[in-house]
Amino acid sequence: MKTTKTTCPYCGVGCGVLVQQDDNGNISVKPDKEHPANFGRLCSKGTALAETLDHPQRLLYPEIDGQRVSWDVATSTIASRFQQIIAAHGAEAVAFYVSGQLLTEDYYVANKLMKGFIGTGNIDTNSRLCMSSAVAAYKRAFGEDLVPCSYADLEAAQLIVLVGSNAAWCHPVLYQRMVKAKKANPALQVITIDPRRTQTADLADLHLGLAPGTDAILFNGLLAWLAENGHTDHAFVSQSTAGMEQAVDMAKSTTPNVQVVAEQCRLPVEDVQRFYALFGTTAQVVTVFSQGINQSASGVDKGNALINCHLLTGRIGKVGAGAFSFTGQPNAMGGREVGGLANQLAAHLDIDNAEHRALVQDFWQSPTMAQGAGLKAVDLFQAIGAGKVKAVWIMGTNPVVSLPDTEQVRAALAQCELVIVSDCVSHTDTLELAHIRLPALGWGERNGTVTNSDRTISRQAPFLPAPGEAKQDWEILTAVAHKLGFAAHFPYQAAHEIFREHAALSAYHNAGTRCFNIGAWQDVTVAQYDALLPTQWPLNAAGQGTVRLFTDGKFFTASGKAQFIAVQPRLPQAIRSAALPFVLNTGRVRDHWHTLTRTGISPRLSAHIAEPYVEIHPCDARDQCLQEGGIARIHNGMQHILVKVKTSRDQQRGSLFVPIHWSGQFSGAAGVGRLIPAVVDPISGQPESKHATVAIEPY
Numbered sequence: 001m002k003t004t005k006t007t008c009p010y011c012g013v014g015c016g017v018l019v020q021q022d023d024n025g026n027i028s029v030k031p032d033k034e035h036p037a038n039f040g041r042l043c044s045k046g047t048a049l050a051e052t053l054d055h056p057q058r059l060l061y062p063e064i065d066g067q068r069v070s071w072d073v074a075t076s077t078i079a080s081r082f083q084q085i086i087a088a089h090g091a092e093a094v095a096f097y098v099s100g101q102l103l104t105e106d107y108y109v110a111n112k113l114m115k116g117f118i119g120t121g122n123i124d125t126n127s128r129l130c131m132s133s134a135v136a137a138y139k140r141a142f143g144e145d146l147v148p149c150s151y152a153d154l155e156a157a158q159l160i161v162l163v164g165s166n167a168a169w170c171h172p173v174l175y176q177r178m179v180k181a182k183k184a185n186p187a188l189q190v191i192t193i194d195p196r197r198t199q200t201a202d203l204a205d206l207h208l209g210l211a212p213g214t215d216a217i218l219f220n221g222l223l224a225w226l227a228e229n230g231h232t233d234h235a236f237v238s239q240s241t242a243g244m245e246q247a248v249d250m251a252k253s254t255t256p257n258v259q260v261v262a263e264q265c266r267l268p269v270e271d272v273q274r275f276y277a278l279f280g281t282t283a284q285v286v287t288v289f290s291q292g293i294n295q296s297a298s299g300v301d302k303g304n305a306l307i308n309c310h311l312l313t314g315r316i317g318k319v320g321a322g323a324f325s326f327t328g329q330p331n332a333m334g335g336r337e338v339g340g341l342a343n344q345l346a347a348h349l350d351i352d353n354a355e356h357r358a359l360v361q362d363f364w365q366s367p368t369m370a371q372g373a374g375l376k377a378v379d380l381f382q383a384i385g386a387g388k389v390k391a392v393w394i395m396g397t398n399p400v401v402s403l404p405d406t407e408q409v410r411a412a413l414a415q416c417e418l419v420i421v422s423d424c425v426s427h428t429d430t431l432e433l434a435h436i437r438l439p440a441l442g443w444g445e446r447n448g449t450v451t452n453s454d455r456t457i458s459r460q461a462p463f464l465p466a467p468g469e470a471k472q473d474w475e476i477l478t479a480v481a482h483k484l485g486f487a488a489h490f491p492y493q494a495a496h497e498i499f500r501e502h503a504a505l506s507a508y509h510n511a512g513t514r515c516f517n518i519g520a521w522q523d524v525t526v527a528q529y530d531a532l533l534p535t536q537w538p539l540n541a542a543g544q545g546t547v548r549l550f551t552d553g554k555f556f557t558a559s560g561k562a563q564f565i566a567v568q569p570r571l572p573q574a575i576r577s578a579a580l581p582f583v584l585n586t587g588r589v590r591d592h593w594h595t596l597t598r599t600g601i602s603p604r605l606s607a608h609i610a611e612p613y614v615e616i617h618p619c620d621a622r623d624q625c626l627q628e629g630g631i632a633r634i635h636n637g638m639q640h641i642l643v644k645v646k647t648s649r650d651q652q653r654g655s656l657f658v659p660i661h662w663s664g665q666f667s668g669a670a671g672v673g674r675l676i677p678a679v680v681d682p683i684s685g686q687p688e689s690k691h692a693t694v695a696i697e698p699y
């Protein structure tokens with residue numbers, strides 16, 4: 001029996017798993033009792049990992065225009081087409097669109113090639129769709145994109161506030177940890193804040209089913225209430241923060257009292273009072289926030305509104321306290337470390353900062369650094385549609401299903417001069433539009449690292465041979481870099497070499513002024529890399545990790561102080577009308593992942609929820625003449641989808657919920673992305689995926 005320690009490839013919890021293979025090649029997947037994310041737990045998706053290994057539709061060979069070609073031809077063609085387009089239209093005419101599914105080593109090489117050698121910031125990632133608002137909120141408050149907490153804080157808290165987070169379905173192992181913590185400590189209070197009453201609310205002592213999009217009002221009201229009622233930590237605020245007066249004044253002017261908050265959020269006054277009193281009187285508060293906050297046209301402000309409350313009460317950098325973003329994808333955090341977002345540089349450096357650009361250019365010895373941020377996801381696909389970006393290489397993601405306004409995305413790719421898609425499966429809606437298709441390695445075959453929601457870096461290790469001619473993304477990128485003439489700068493033969501370079505960059509000219517530092521790993525041997533234990537960055541010189549940030553009250557802004565942000569709450573852009581009277585909310589279901597390319601092949605996982613559906617309040621269903629189990633047509637005046645009707649009193653009246661997973665590959669008429677307008681947060685660029693206006697009728 002051979003055992004491989006690795007990490008689950010699904011969500012940002014980043015659970016450790018043990019893969020066991022017997023002499024006949026039978027594989028079983030078990031939870032790793034020693035991994036600090038899960039300590040022996042797995043959710044339904046993790047438990048079913050072995051069932052999704054033998055994928056019947058693997059992409060096995062490189063193809064150009066549907067014809068099998070050699071890797072040499074494929075990578076030479078990509079390089080020459082990129083060179084032609086860049087020569088004719090400039091570097092801004094090419095782009096990469098990557099994924100939180102990539103390993104950090106893949107992400108690093110993609111980012112280096114695009115920002116340091118092709119010379120444009122046009123590399124963005126599907127992580128833009130799940131947590132870029134949290135990135136921007138943290139950066140504004142703390143000076144760097146830093147998640148202050150650790151999973152252990154969930155067990156140490158006396159109050160957990162979950163805002164816009166259905167952790168029971170989307171971060172199940174963390175939810176299990178919270179359930180266990182509450183059993184062990186009945187005094188632990190849990191408050192859920194979500195327009196939809198999800199399964200997560202089963203754990204709650206108080207559920208606030210607020211009006212969609214009013215989170216910043218609720219937290220501005222809390223900030224004003226905390227300041228008025230003597231809950232300010234004056235020593236912390238004066239020594240460690242700036243901007244408190246302006247933020248509190250703004251909060252008081254927008255939400256002067258609890259009655260106003262209750263009215264605007266459509267909540268009972270006594271529930272708002274209870275929430276505020278609990279927050280005010282509990283020293284150890286963790287506020288968890290997720291897509292319900294981030295996927296909003298004011299997601300950054302919402303994040304800062306809740307961070308403000310932690311700053312005012314000094315509840316940050318302490319055991320059991322902090323504002324904690326639960327990341328969606330397994331390696332969205334690793335992508336952030338290497339600068340996978342268009343508005344970042346590598347090693348948490350800032351692409352708009354000339355000194356940072358010079359530092360990275362010097363380290364990479366690159367000829368052509370990007371001179372500023374590139375196009376964020378939604379803007380990128382609009383630029384493709386407008387013919388400004390003429391070549392795009394999409395890696396490990398399916399934007400024709402997952403982006404908003406998917407019909408525009410489909411049309412943009414259909415007329416794009418050169419579309420390259422690397423994927424491990426052979427059939428996705430996006431692959432159908434590719435000129436060049438590249439077979440990538442999948443989970444169990446590739447080698448590298450990922451970082452989870454509490455900054456823990458873990459290994460993903462291979463235990464299966466490469467199928468067909470599939471290669472890891474960094475290998476494909478390296479081959480193209482060589483064909484572009486950059487061989488000396490991309491000398492990689494193995495994943496650990498890339499990891500060492502990434503670690504060395506994090507420590508380059510970093511005398512403690514930047515938080516991200518894993519320099520202690522810059523000389524790891526391959527044996528040490530293979531044996532790397534899960535560790536939370538930053539590392540000290542001895543290679544020990546950091547459980548919690550800001551314990552010394554020092555932050556990474558220029559002043560060293562955390563910054564309050566004065567938040568003027570803004571309601572969602574789409575407003576209900578007689579023609580489009582419903583608000584459409586989107587999200588995940590418990591047993592599926594993204595666009596079903598992996599979980600869709602497991603009958604066990606599909607048994608939980610087998611078909612796309614719309615959840616609607618029974619009174620709304622009655623008013624719209626919809627029958628339970630019947631088919632509904634949901635439209636926004638231009639596009640429509642067909643889904644099965646499920647009635648639930650957990651859904652507010654006037655609101656609908658449709659899961660994101662189904663699309664043309666799995667259900668021809670159900671891709672909900674076509675109903676979501678391409679409205680984004682002006683700072684983060686994250687789409688408002690939880691608030692479209694639509695109509696619903698029987699089909």
Ligand code: SF4
Pocket residue numbers: 008009010011012013014015038041042043044045046047171172173174
């Ligand atoms: Fe995998 Fe997330 Fe489930 Fe853990 S919680 S087993 S990382 S899907």
